[in-house]
Amino acid sequence: MAGPPPPFLGVAVVGSGGRAAAVDAYGDIVDLRAPGPVGRALVAVSSARQAAGTVSPDEAIVAQVTLRDGRQLPLWRADSIRQRYLPGTNVLRTVAWFGDRRVAVVRRVGGSGTDRADRRWLARARALGFGAPRWARAMYRRSLLVLRALTDRRTGAVAAGARDGWAYVWPRDAAAVAMAFAAAGYRPEARRIVRFLERLDLSTAARFHGTGEPVPGRDAQGDAAGWVAAAAQAAGLPAQRKQHAWRNRADYQEGDAGDHLGNAIASGLDPTRVPELFKSPRGLNRVAGDPGSGLDSTAAWAVRPFPTPTLFPAVRRTLLRLAAARESRFGIVPSEGWHGGEDPWTAPTAWVAWSLAALGERRVALGLIADLRRAGTPLGLLPERVDAATGLPSSTTPLAWSHAFAILALHELWPAEGRQS
DSSP states (O other): OOOSOOTTOEEEEEESSSSEEEEETTSOEEEEEESSTTSEEEEEOOHHHHHHTOOOGGGSBOOEEEOTTSOEEEGGGSSEEEEEEOTTSSOEEEEEEETTEEEEEEEOSSOTHHHHHHHHHHHTSOOOOTTOOHHHHHHHHHHHHHHHHHBOTTTOOBOSOSSTTTSSBOHHHHHHHHHHHHHTTOHHHHHHHHHHHHTSOTTSOSOBOTTSOBOTTSOOBTTHHHHHHHHHHHTTOOOOOOOOOOTTBBOTTOOSOBOBHHHHHHHTOOTTHHHHHHEETTEEBSBTTOGGGOBBGGGGGGTTTSOOGGGHHHHHHHHHHHHHHOOBTTBOOSBTTOSSOSOOBHHHHHHHHHHHHHTTOHHHHHHHHHHHHHHSOTTSOOOSBBOTTTOOBOSOSSOHHHHHHHHHHHHHHSOOOSOOO
16 A cells, blocks of 8 residues: 555544544544434535545544644654554554654544444344355454444434535435345344335435435435335335336436436336346346447346346346456446446445355356455445555545445355354
8 A cells, every 4th residue: 555545534434323433544533423424514524625635634633642842743743653443343543653652542432332332233243154264254244333333223324424425325325234234134223224214205316314304416316216125125124026117217326317227127127128128249238228338237236136037147247247347456337338437336346246146156256355355445444436556445435335235245155054142
């Protein structure tokens, strides 16, 4: 790595479902929300200013040290710095050296009992199955703790990330978190999320406040209702699989409205219609009737979480081509012809691994999980996307959606054999 990032870029999240805070590489709190992760911003350093490097220290809760000569310095002025989570917790410890002086800053949301509560909660998780390597178990545990931090333990509202512009509920993202909790044995948490989602008017917006009110600025997307229904089924709640409106809607790429593959799959469209609209000799394209739109990673959704066996051959072709064509060691972009540059996205990388594992393509799935590991930070957190050449985070870190799919992919690769005591 090229060294720690500039101050005020969030690299970690702390919290246990109450207040949630984003912390930078120097122990500074750069985002703090209450009463839950989708609550009111008590501290919110602008993500645009973070990227521009124009943040004033007055906008964050800054960790400082007083040296023997009386100088007060922030920890980003240290000679060296190291950061880690206390094992099995969302408590973050930052250690800095100023010459021979060592300074430690511990960031937790809540009292000292937070550590024990996190460990007790993690001990409830359903273990990965026999043969899961140590790195997989570590990724699994950290991903669960990320979801714990970003999910309101009272209401079930899930923040996509601990950062302005991301501290909202996307129904699709939150539904994936509910599925991950259900797979890991956290059925009460999964059901709480689903009940929150079922109270939303999904036709009004792409994202929602923690109160359930829609956030203006982005149109409703055509996959939301399908994802909520799939999450309800995973959580053991009544859910009727039916076709939902999907034509002329925005999709997960949140661009122009259209007739998109992911929306069609999530909507429950008659499987015989999907090939008619989206199939080409190479696989499944993103836009109906437009072979030039390119193959789309959401083909994976027709295996998991919306299993449609008649589509499995076309999905397999699509996903293997996308995996083989990736140009970065850190994962794939969402689709061919992707408009957002070359940086890989961790969520599509993880959901393609999930479905390829379900199709029996274990070697390719493990290759994508290896990409995901390389895209992770030293703390084990998954950014929304990373620089294609260096693997350094280029967006919000961590992203709930990515960690949810990582959990689901790991369970597909090493199915759980039972529940931990």
